[in-house]
Amino acid sequence: GDEADFRGVVDLISKKAIVWEKDDMGMSYDEIEIPADLLDVVNEKRAELIEAVAEYDDTLMEKFFEDENSISEDEIIAALRAATIDMSIIPMMCGSAFKNKGVQAMLDAVMRYLPSPLDVEGIEGINPDTGDADMRQPSMDEPFAALAFKIATDPFVGRLCFFRVYSGVLDAGSYVKNTRSGKKERISRIFQMHANKQEPIP
Numbered sequence: 001g002d003e004a005d006f007r008g009v010v011d012l013i014s015k016k017a018i019v020w021e022k023d024d025m026g027m028s029y030d031e032i033e034i035p036a037d038l039l040d041v042v043n044e045k046r047a048e049l050i051e052a053v054a055e056y057d058d059t060l061m062e063k064f065f066e067d068e069n070s071i072s073e074d075e076i077i078a079a080l081r082a083a084t085i086d087m088s089i090i091p092m093m094c095g096s097a098f099k100n101k102g103v104q105a106m107l108d109a110v111m112r113y114l115p116s117p118l119d120v121e122g123i124e125g126i127n128p129d130t131g132d133a134d135m136r137q138p139s140m141d142e143p144f145a146a147l148a149f150k151i152a153t154d155p156f157v158g159r160l161c162f163f164r165v166y167s168g169v170l171d172a173g174s175y176v177k178n179t180r181s182g183k184k185e186r187i188s189r190i191f192q193m194h195a196n197k198q199e200p201i202p
Helices: 036-054 058-070 073-085 103-113
Strands: 008-011 016-020 029-032 123-126 133-136 145-154 158-167 175-178 183-186 191-194 197-200
Touching: 036 058, 036 073, 058 073, 073 103
Parallel strands: none
Antiparallel strands: 008 016, 016 029, 123 133, 145 158, 175 183, 191 197
């Protein structure tokens, strides 16, 4: 359906229809067989998807010409992920943010297809001690490096600093150098944020 009648989407890879419940703002959904009236167009679009992905994987291309139905879901996902990381393909998701429909599938796709820190190159910055360019690889064995991108005040916890870690390890109670001020800052506690809730990290 569309507009007010929008109920679900079809996953071309798994060949399942995802249908959301009407009364809970998309919080729960069911995976069902594809309705018969959509089957022809789904098969056509799935073949187009497999052909597009197969262009970036020689093994898949051979299987596509021999028998496209022999290509497994895992093979499609792996090839699609590789092409996405290479920026050769941009996966498209659809849904309704207003009704919270499709959000779960979109977040699953983010986890499935987008690069993890291990898939990207190291980050280059300036060593605050030497002034020289320095590269940090996404590894726990590297020195700690992070970017603080937001400061907020919480009525219960106090001042919160949000940061993105590029390398190394950070423990509560340790000190880090604030390269902006040149001072050492003590990390009293570390939280993982879930919306407006804090989950302590030991």
